[in-house]
Amino acid sequence: MKVLLSWLREFAPIDGDPQELADHLSDLGMAVEEMRLLDPLDGVVVAKVVDLRRHPEADRIQLVDVEIDDEQLQVCCGAFNMAIGDLIPFATIGTVMPNGMEISQRTMRGEISNGMCCSASELGLGSDRDGIMILPNDLHLGAPLMDQLGLEGDVLWDLEINPNRPDAMSVAGVARDLAARLGLPFAIPKWATAQTDDSGNELATIQIQDGSLCPRFCARVIRGVTVGDSPLWMQMRLTLLGMRPINSVVDVSNYVMLELGTPNHTYDLSLVPRGHIGVRRAQEGETIVTLDNQERELAPGDGLIVDHADQPIGIAGVMGGASTEISSSTDAVLLELASWEPESIARTSQRLGIRSEASARFERGTDWDINSLAVERFCYLLNEVSPGGVEVVGQVIDAEGILPDRISVPVRTSRISTLLGRAFGADEIRSLLEPIGFVVEQTDDVNVQSVTVPSFRPDTETETDVAEEIARHYGYGKLGSTVPRSPEAGHLTPQQKLRRVVRQVMVGAGVAEAMPNPFIAPDEIAKASLQIDDPIRLLNPLAVEESVLRPSLLPGLLTAMSYNYSHRNRGVGLFETGVVFEISADDAPLPAEHEHLAVLLGGRDAFAAISLMETLASALHLQFELSNSDDLPGIHPTRGARISVGRLEVGVVGEVDPGVLERYEIDERCGWLDIRLDLITDAAVAAGDVSYQQVSSYPSSDVDLAFLVNDGVQASTIEDTLRKAAGEELQGLALFDVFRGDQLEGSSRSLAFSLRLQAADRTLTDEEVGVVRQRCIDAVESLHPATLR
Amino acid sequence: MSVHRQIAEARAAAVSSIEQADDLESLMALESTLFGKKSQLGSLKRLMAEVNAKERAGVGQALNEAQEIVREAHAVAKERFLSVTRRVQLEAERLDLSESLESTARGHLHLVTQTMERLEDVFVGMGFTVSEGPQAETDWYNFEALNLPAAHPARSMFDTLYLDLGDRTEIGDGEGGEATNILLRTHTSPVQIRVMETSPPPIYTVCPGRVFRRDTADASHMPVFHQIEGLVVDHDISLADLSGTLNEFTAAYFGGSIRSRLRPSYFPFTEPSAEFDITCVICEGDGCQTCQRTGWIELGGCGMVHPNVLGNCGIDSEEWTGFAFGFGIDRLALMRYGIKDLRDMYTNDIRFLRQF
The missing domain is CATH 3.30.930.10 (Bira Bifunctional Protein; Domain 2)
Incomplete structure (x- = not known):
């Protein structure tokens, strides 16, 4: 999730060193993956195209005369998308561009170029590199561009949002958390649009047939919609937050999603028969053609939007249907602002391979409580950005499925203190939780607080979850550091x-x-x-x-x-x-x-x-x-x-x-x-451990024995026989020579063993050694096809 | 000629003959003429009987002294010849030791093994045991017991490899009689579950081992890699204990100047959860490319064991609390030696292996 400082400031007076703010965001569990101080673009000003001419020597560049204040300058430009009268960003001589290039006066094929007309990409304000950025007509000629765009000194943070923080998938949610950490007031403005017509409520009906699938579905009819370009400031914000501007209706839709975390959808009302919208789960074998003109097979359990005849016209929370798509001829729009069962959206979007900004939010669970305000915000913005305004009809249509209960969690201060390793009092807990929307009430038990969880934190269900919120806002790093000790020594098995x-x-x-x-x-x-x-x-x-x-x-x-x-x-x-x-x-x-x-x-x-x-x-x-x-x-x-x-x-x-x-x-x-x-x-x-044998202090005797042994008998077998025959005086036994040769008969080889004999309590006599030797020979010759050599 | 005079002459003659010997052989040939009964001094001994009793002691002493002198001269001469002989022999054995043709090279432990053993040693020193478990696991041990039921969206964080075991894929001990899938563990956490199921607290253990994810191999990912996880369950274990334990580990493993910090995060099996960062080991906190100029690098995840997880293992979460942590071993090895590509560790190229 990307957020822009100027946008956060619409919800709380956040200010200060960008790096310090970044550290706070990370410490609140919204890790800053990237921070960008928007380039001030000193030297880039608003200019007006006053003439366009062919370059006499080149086809791929044209000559452009631009006007800044009273000055008129000629530049050579490789883009052809602007018209006389357009306002464009213009880099004057001496400007250092975001990529480090310094603009100087140049001569291109004999024509002087006194600066550069800029694309959004060259200014770091978007990915569009195909043409020069066309600015709105109401900007001041010659004024610094970033000042005119309201982006001067702005900061962009790219935040890593954990799956348990649906609230932080919105600009407002990030602002709420950061404001709480900084001790600043936070408020969501009460947007409202004047209703032009109170009579049209019957134009649309919403019927939730499966309340577990859809806890709440807000809708509204807006008439007089013209699909055009959204204003530059909106395009800028969308672009900086990573979304591509499309047209005014889509842009407003995305803007509201980014701002409040509420994905939404618009239908061409005239293509929704009788203005009837139903919500149910799909059955085996149903199909729908989605906005991207693909026929999709639905699985039982998928959330569906259906028309009056129970035919699918959209996949809930994942993708709209082609049959009700907005087009340039659309006049009346039906706006959908609904919440969905997160698991259902996750399953469906994963199975269909449709992952979007919207599904990412629905999967985490959106705030059902803010849906009607988001409708107001949508209408307000669409009215703002449409040249002739729009006609907002009737009231917000508000259909409820099964609303999640407001959870109140009993929280013991003693338990919090045990879990976090620091003593927290009831007042301290309240002061940490209330700024982020939790309601904390003392119960009859002095140790127990009743903590009511706000609708935008569906992840918080238990005392332990609340402990995390307390720790998070107190600061993990401030909790202290102790080392518990195992009662037993560490060891490997x-x-x-x-x-x-x-x-x-x-x-x-x-x-x-x-x-x-x-x-x-x-x-x-x-x-x-x-x-x-x-x-x-x-x-x-x-x-x-x-x-x-x-x-x-x-x-x-x-x-x-x-x-x-x-x-x-x-x-x-x-x-x-x-x-x-x-x-x-x-x-x-x-x-x-x-x-x-x-x-x-x-x-x-x-x-x-x-x-x-x-x-x-x-x-x-x-x-x-x-x-x-x-x-x-x-x-x-x-x-x-x-x-x-x-x-x-x-x-x-x-x-x-x-x-x-x-x-x-x-x-x-x-x-x-x-x-x-x-x-x-x-x-x-x-x-177990080896059994120790005391080393004998008496001399040892060696006996070497060579046998002719049939190849079918393993040397180790002979060795085993020798070992058994030699008895307890045997101290060492080794095969020291193996010989095969023509003079040896048949398939035999000579195996020569060396035996070392030693007694623990005496010197062995020659006779004793001789007895052992003979015993070994007899054993080998009698048990194996072998003869002494 | 007086006896004393005879003795002196015999001694002089003997010493002179010793001095005239050219080599060890001629010296040895002299032995009988010098020391035998027929030697000059020997024959003088026989004259002792003729010497009067009064002089006998003096003559005897003179004879002994003379004999001693001759023996000494002979011994010195012999030693001289022997040392010359030995020198000649040693010279003949002279070697250029740098001409060595064969060498038994020492073998090498794989970098991952070395890293794993070093980690185990640090934790053993901190009072931990080392636990192991199977690499193929049931759904229950890898996910469900860890508070990740089948529909949990966080399951997508773990791209899991499943095994085709025919009929057995659907049978088994899925707790509560549920069907169970067999998979390759995506972390060593199932070992924690097995430890908690079988040993009553207090528990202080680490679980190192091989883990599997359905990731295409690239410079920083492998479908097969290694992790170490730690688990402590005891009375009154707190988040501050987790922080202190990780600090102690960090200082012991990386050295005193490297510190650790916790940042809030999310894992289904812990609550509260945290990411565990350490001071960048490259720049020691000054900020560099490796740490993206933050001075910190993310090492792993950790948190207080979720009460559901304790409960799944039959441990009363009111009586006992615990923490767990885990991080990758392969990346530690990469960091330590500045290896750019994880895949290099697994080509088994001897030119790589023998460097460590």
């Missing part, structure tokens, strides 16, 4: 701490955290070879490429990796901790969300991923077990394994399927680790 540990392990391993889009394209499921039939789709995606909720972190990280490869950044390691979604296995409506850690290691093989997995296991004090697996979606069919903790499967590790990498245009192998972060942090928390 164990799982949250471990999530940070996991991330730090990744950072320590040289991997960078990525944040890929959680939305993927439907075809990415197949592209990444994920075997998922029914991923979760968005009902209303922005684009089909972002229409599926990721069921895995793989596509996102591959896309990120592919991006880096395409920018010649190879060998990048990326990780992500994030949620993946799947349809919940039980009947729960919400999808199942699981937090994963996934790592993609560009140019690295499966063992790099395993090594990272081991580091992670060690950081979390968990034991990860592997089982090679050929059928992991998206994973290299011969280089992948499932990871488990105990019997709980927690993830997969290996390399990405080369076919998938090819589709993502990554030309190197990529190590892959994907693990359920939620499961492993839970497991780590459940495992």
Whole structure:
């Protein structure tokens, strides 16, 4: 909402430093998004066109003689819209225009130009750049333009108005709030227009069939209307507030809406059969052709204006119908000033995609109480701006639907003080609320005030709402500042701490955290070879490429990796901790969300991923077990394994399927680790603190054993067997060599393990070590197709 | 020749032979001739029996001294040769350390994660816990419990992404048996509702996390971004408490010269509601382009938890009052590093990621 200082001043004697006023507006909850001190336009004066001539050397410019006072000057001008006798804004030599350009005497194709005829756009007074601004004839020749327009020293503020402030969607409403803050009197003038004819009340009838849709409908018949241009001062104000001047009737309509916050509509009375207007909700299948000549389908519940035959002639509060539109031949106008159910307007305008200044106001709720005054204001202004005046017929026709109750809220001073953190007394509350239209009465209970809410504040319904008004006018910044303390110390949960540990392990391993889009394209499921039939789709995606909720972190990280490869950044390691979604296995409506850690290691093989997995296991004090697996979606069919903790499967590790990498245009192998972060942090928390083992002070012995093992047997299986067979003296076990060669028979390889044995209470004898060694050999050879080398 | 004279000569000969050794090897070869039983001093020891008892002590001492001198000379010579050898060996190992071919680079936390963790740390220091919840939510948790019923016009403030869950879209726990839609949360406020439903006051918690809006990506908007919200519910919590808490947070997170202020605003879930501004971090309040010359930048929204919201969570709003606040994390990260385009944070370009 834009407001102009001079316009505010028609309601309250507001004055002072524009920046200070802006600060007050912001502090009242009407944030100033932009403040513009209107350019004084020193040097721009009112001039009269006295002659127009062809430029002898150019077609696109003409020569204009203008008169200022007694002086006559020739200028070259590129516009052709003015006529001899017109008054125009004229920038004299030395004028600095709003864009910083200084006007000097110039010669254009041999002709001297002594200034510049100005368009509204060049003066910062509107968007019209097509022609020179034509001024009203009653301005003083040679006088400063801004003074003549009444805009000298004026200030324009662009305010952000919150949805709960319908009152502030009007110049008068902003003036009321600001005047209250400044302690200034505020009043809405009692406009009235002399009635020329008292006999015409029967010319129109209003019938509200649905009182919840329309609490109040005021109307009036105005005759003798001529549609012309509105006066410049009105055009100026409309333009500065962001509306385009159209013609006198439309301009007056918009002016009243901006001034009082009451959108309104005019019908050509002669096109409204019998002058009958009905108000009801639409039924299924009804249609109407609106002002923009579009046929609109109506939905049940839409507010409708209907004629005597119950046929739609307008969509209430959203757009009028084409059949009753004002035209140049209109003589009698039926003015509508109605209030509407905000939710209905919001639904209808949203569904039809018709959002306007009017619907924005109706959606917030307009002041039904001011409708009849707004009718008076409309008539007054239309009479003013019409050259011959207009004929205002009869009284205001006032039809009532279901008027909202006047709300009286019991307000406890003690509660206000608790909520705001400062003690407020009854008198103070009254002095803050009454200037903005609330009525405050003491009840029998000394602690309770009865606060009656004005009709223009439908948002205020409860004690808490009133508390906000008190705080707002007192000033949020003056309430003080205290810090409450939690009775318990702040902390992260164990799982949250471990999530940070996991991330730090990744950072320590040289991997960078990525944040890929959680939305993927439907075809990415197949592209990444994920075997998922029914991923979760968005009902209303922005684009089909972002229409599926990721069921895995793989596509996102591959896309990120592919991006880096395409920018010649190879060998990048990326990780992500994030949620993946799947349809919940039980009947729960919400999808199942699981937090994963996934790592993609560009140019690295499966063992790099395993090594990272081991580091992670060690950081979390968990034991990860592997089982090679050929059928992991998206994973290299011969280089992948499932990871488990105990019997709980927690993830997969290996390399990405080369076919998938090819589709993502990554030309190197990529190590892959994907693990359920939620499961492993839970497991780590459940495992509790590590159990301390005192370090033995006795010497240790090492035993190296190499076995020929069939390829079908996992190295980790042999390791498990060794671990069990070695018993409690085993301090360390590591696979230190793997050898495959022609001299080894069949599909076997040599796996060499190193075992470190140590007892807590003695030095192991050679015999004891020998016994353990033999036990290990026997166990491996008997349980697996393996032989000692 | 007196015994003493013999000892002196043997000592001199031994020292001289040590001095004549050219390298460690020849020095080591001397060891048996110097210290063995057949060495000169060794054979003199055997003469001790022939020395009369009166002189024996003096001779013994002289012998010991001579032997000590020889050992010392030998040790010094050995150390000299060893240090030369070591020097030669070390010289042979000389490296130009700048020739390093391989390096294990440290990895990087994403800027958003770093910012989120810093925020969590500040709030933990102020006595808050950190709460989390699902990203896909029901209408109830995202809107209705927050005082935004279906027809509420303010719902248009949140352009919401809904999920297609087939039959499940219409079933579920919409309180009061109403049908419920499943959506991607538009703010982390549903986590506040879940906390209030499950834990009795006092509550001091922050809810960081990922949120979703139906916004086309541009320099300052992403359909997926991150927020942190705070919630306090306790006895006699006031608007002044909100103001004080935000002041304390602002000073702790941004530094002492950055202040905060509240301006009246509107949110359906709070009343009174406020916008929460901080001193412009670029110009520190002097006015610049970033703050549009106001000296302040808008950080987020806040207010006193609406009694309806407390009531929806089963909390008696007469006994307990509370405040809530929330702001975007991504924008904080942008501001801190002067990043112009939000989209840059999400291309996952290693050249971007590795800077932080």
